[in-house]
Amino acid sequence: MICFQNLFKRYPGGHDALSDVCFNLDNGEMAFLTGHSGAGKSTLLKIISLIERPTRGQALLNNINLAKVSKRRIPYLRRQIGIIFQDHQLLFDRTVFDNVALPLVIAGYRHQEIGRRVRASLDKVGLLDKEKQNPMTLSGGEQQRVGIARAVVNKPPLLLADEPTGNLDPELSWDIMRLFENFHQVGVSVLIASHDLELIKRMDHRILTLNQGRLFEQSSWDIE
Amino acid sequence: MDRNKTTLPIRGAADSSSPNSRFIAYLLNHAQVFFSSLGKLYRAPLSNLMTVAVIGIALAFPMGLYVLLKNLQVVSGGWNGSTQISLFTKQNINDEKAAELGQQLRRFDEIESLHVLTRDEAMSEFKALSGFGEALDALEKNPLPAVLIVRPNEKNSSPAQVALLLEKLRALPEVDIAQLDMQWVERLYTMMAIGERGILIIAVLLALAVLLTVGNTIRLDIQSRRDEIVIIKLIGATNAFIRRPFLYTGFWYGLVGGILATLMIEISLSLLAAPVHRLAGLYGSEFNLTTMNLITMTTLVAGSILLGLAGSWLAVGRHLSEIEPS
Numbered sequence: 091m092i093c094f095q096n097l098f099k100r101y102p103g104g105h106d107a108l109s110d111v112c113f114n115l116d117n118g119e120m121a122f123l124t125g126h127s128g129a130g131k132s133t134l135l136k137i138i139s140l141i142e143r144p145t146r147g148q149a150l151l152n153n154i155n156l157a158k159v160s161k162r163r164i165p166y167l168r169r170q171i172g173i174i175f176q177d178h179q180l181l182f183d184r185t186v187f188d189n190v191a192l193p194l195v196i197a198g199y200r201h202q203e204i205g206r207r208v209r210a211s212l213d214k215v216g217l218l219d220k221e222k223q224n225p226m227t228l229s230g231g232e233q234q235r236v237g238i239a240r241a242v243v244n245k246p247p248l249l250l251a252d253e254p255t256g257n258l259d260p261e262l263s264w265d266i267m268r269l270f271e272n273f274h275q276v277g278v279s280v281l282i283a284s285h286d287l288e289l290i291k292r293m294d295h296r297i298l299t300l301n302q303g304r305l306f307e308q309s310s311w312d313i314e
Numbered sequence: 315m316d317r318n319k320t321t322l323p324i325r326g327a328a329d330s331s332s333p334n335s336r337f338i339a340y341l342l343n344h345a346q347v348f349f350s351s352l353g354k355l356y357r358a359p360l361s362n363l364m365t366v367a368v369i370g371i372a373l374a375f376p377m378g379l380y381v382l383l384k385n386l387q388v389v390s391g392g393w394n395g396s397t398q399i400s401l402f403t404k405q406n407i408n409d410e411k412a413a414e415l416g417q418q419l420r421r422f423d424e425i426e427s428l429h430v431l432t433r434d435e436a437m438s439e440f441k442a443l444s445g446f447g448e449a450l451d452a453l454e455k456n457p458l459p460a461v462l463i464v465r466p467n468e469k470n471s472s473p474a475q476v477a478l479l480l481e482k483l484r485a486l487p488e489v490d491i492a493q494l495d496m497q498w499v500e501r502l503y504t505m506m507a508i509g510e511r512g513i514l515i516i517a518v519l520l521a522l523a524v525l526l527t528v529g530n531t532i533r534l535d536i537q538s539r540r541d542e543i544v545i546i547k548l549i550g551a552t553n554a555f556i557r558r559p560f561l562y563t564g565f566w567y568g569l570v571g572g573i574l575a576t577l578m579i580e581i582s583l584s585l586l587a588a589p590v591h592r593l594a595g596l597y598g599s600e601f602n603l604t605t606m607n608l609i610t611m612t613t614l615v616a617g618s619i620l621l622g623l624a625g626s627w628l629a630v631g632r633h634l635s636e637i638e639p640s
Contacts, residue, residue, distance in 0.1 A: 135427065141639045162552075169550035179545045196551045198339040242551070 091116050091248055091279040097147035098249065099133050099303075107133040111147070115245070115281055120274040122290045123283040124308075125300035131283040135252050138281075139173055140164050152247070169197055172241030172278075176253040178233045180225040186236050187221040188210070193244045206241040211243040211269060212236075215269060231262035239268060242278070249273060251282040255289065263289055344558070351562035354568075360569075365531045369571025369618065372524050374578040376517035377606075377614055381579060383509050385603055386502075397476055401483055402491040410432055412460035415488050419464065424479050426467035433460050443596055459490065520546040522623055528567050528625025532560050536633045544639045553634060560630045561623060568622020572615035580605055 092115040107130045115121055123131050136142040137149050140156060143305060147158060149156040151167065159167055180189050190211055194204045212218045215235040225236055227277040241249060251270065255263035267282075267289060274280045284290060290297060297308045355362045403412050409432040416430040431439070436458040441447045464483065466476055476494065484492040536543070543556055587603045594601035606614070 141548075165547070165550045165552040165555075167550075168548065173548055179541075179548070181542055181545065183542075192546060193341065193549045196546065196549055196555055198336055198343060201336060201340050201342065 091115050091119070091149040091152065092281070093148075093152075093153075094134075095148040097149055098145045099130075099137065100145045106303050108137075108144075108300075108305075111300075111303075111305045113298060113305055113307075115279055118274070118277045118279055119296065120271070120280040121282075121296040121298055122293070123281060123298045123300065124285055124290060125288065126285070129300040130188070130303045131285075131300055132252060135250050135281070135283055138248075139171055140167060169193065169244060170246050170248060172244075172246040172249045174234075174237050174241045174249065174251040174254045175271075176256040178202055178237035180233060180236055180240075181225045181297060182224060184224075186217065186223050186228070189225060189236055190221075190239045190243050193240060197244055199244075199292065207243055208239075211239040214242070214272070215239045231258055231265065234258065234262075234266055235269070238266070241285065242273060246278070248279045249281070251280070251284075253284055254282060255284065255286055260289070264292075267293055324591050343555075347558045347562050351559050352566055355563065365527060365567055366570045366574055368527050369524050369567060369622070370574030370578055372520040372527075373571060373575035373618055373621075374582075374613065376513050376520055377575060377610075378579045378582055379509075379513045379516070381513045381583065381604075381606055381610070383506060383513060386506060386509075388604065389599075389601055397466060397479055398447075398495050399464040399466070399476075399483060400491075400495060401464060401486075401489050403462070404490045405459060407460060407488050409460055411488065412462065415486070416462055419462065419483075422479075424466055424475070425463045428465070428600075429463045431461040433458055433464065436461055436599070441597075514544045521617075522586055524571070524618070524621045525625045525628070528564050528622050529629040531567070532564055532626040532629035533633050535563065536560065536629065536637070540637055543634070543637045547637070548639050556634060557630050560626050560634075564622040564624075564626025565619055566622070568619035569615065571622065572618025575618065576606070576611050576614055 092113075094111050094113050097108055097111045098106065100106050105292075111134070123134060125131050133142060137144055137156065138151060140159060152170070156167075156169065181192075183308055187208055190208045191204050195205060199207070209218060209221070212221055215238055217228075217232060217235055217239065220232065222238075225233055228236065234257075238254075241251075249270065254270075255266050258266065263286060270282060271282050271293070299306045299308050403415070403417050407415070412430055412432070416428055419425055420428050433456050437450070437456050440458060441450055444450075464479075466479055480492055480494050483489060546556065583603055583605050591601070
């Protein structure tokens, strides 16, 4: 699914965000990406979601070289990635339903199909009864679940989450992580950036740790 | 969840639905954006009304002038087709003698028609036109001569031939002054040509103003929706998808502005119609202001739509590419 080979990312000004990063995420695999803030977690996710381009080395997504994707092709590639943000990035000028429907509208689905898929997606995150509400009226945990529903509604093969539980209390965080695990169990590849080590330890998945732009593999018992 | 039951096919850019149904979905999206952009304008009536009013006024001004100029051309066109020579008889020629002279002249080959204005008729016409009605009543006798109005026939209406006829008529002993009413028509035509050029310049400048107004409005709209644009770009929206609502907004500005301009011109013309008709009546004419015909209206509205689209296209092209997720 994802394959980084000797990847470097240097920002203008000389800051090396990623140095010589190599890793593979197989189809259907779930992994955590941890590290201190500024260690390069966001940069790594931005390279996968084509917000940033690598300076050197290779980044492959489904065997597509991300450095060579033309600007015109970027939107179509992004549709294969469900992105979940820390601050969920919902649009408050429309209902929960319309927020979740957005990826389908963009991809040009038929009206009936949109209704069916949006409800299926909201059902998965347990918010079917909130579809007509404005996301503003929902709690933080619910808003995050709307964000997840939006990310999975067009069934992307890969989910990327950037600190999805950053603003939530431990119990809600656990719920959210269980939700990701559900998607992983039906074959979706999941990569979650998080510095919530307690939570990560409980989940028993592969752990990738970034330290000053370098990537290390860790298992959950390595984390103190 | 059962892993075997749910399969997640890896989807490419083109979703598995057939190309045909994707095209229908594309058209439906256009229709949806078409109406939702209108709805958006409707929900913020005041600020949008101002934009539309600026477009309407900016377009109505040159177009209104153009319609008035066309009217002027219709009026003067009537005069131009029939060059006429006014023969003012000498004071000692009374109405009978003038009529005799008329009979005599009607036999001329070069003359198409001739109308004799008796001294009384000349007087009453002068009274009506000059506004000196009562002052003229104070005069003991009519100071005005009889007038013969001569129209050369079509074959002899070239300037040289008319000049020849004019000389001939001027030589008649009964005639005091022979006046060719053409010079001022030519002058009027030249003035109208200048007017037309002037209107064209004003129109170009104001069209530019419309373009910039729409462009600026759309630019502000883009900036206020910056976050939204970033989000939907991350979700995989193409630039065309993001552009669409802004272009339709420009379309609506143009359409409504154009209709507003048409209305303003029609209302102004209807306000002018009565006094113009009165003025025409004073000249003994049945002239009525012609309003815009359907083709002119359609052209105006279509032009306005094009300006709206072009303005939003400029703004979108310039400002949308600046907004990228970071």
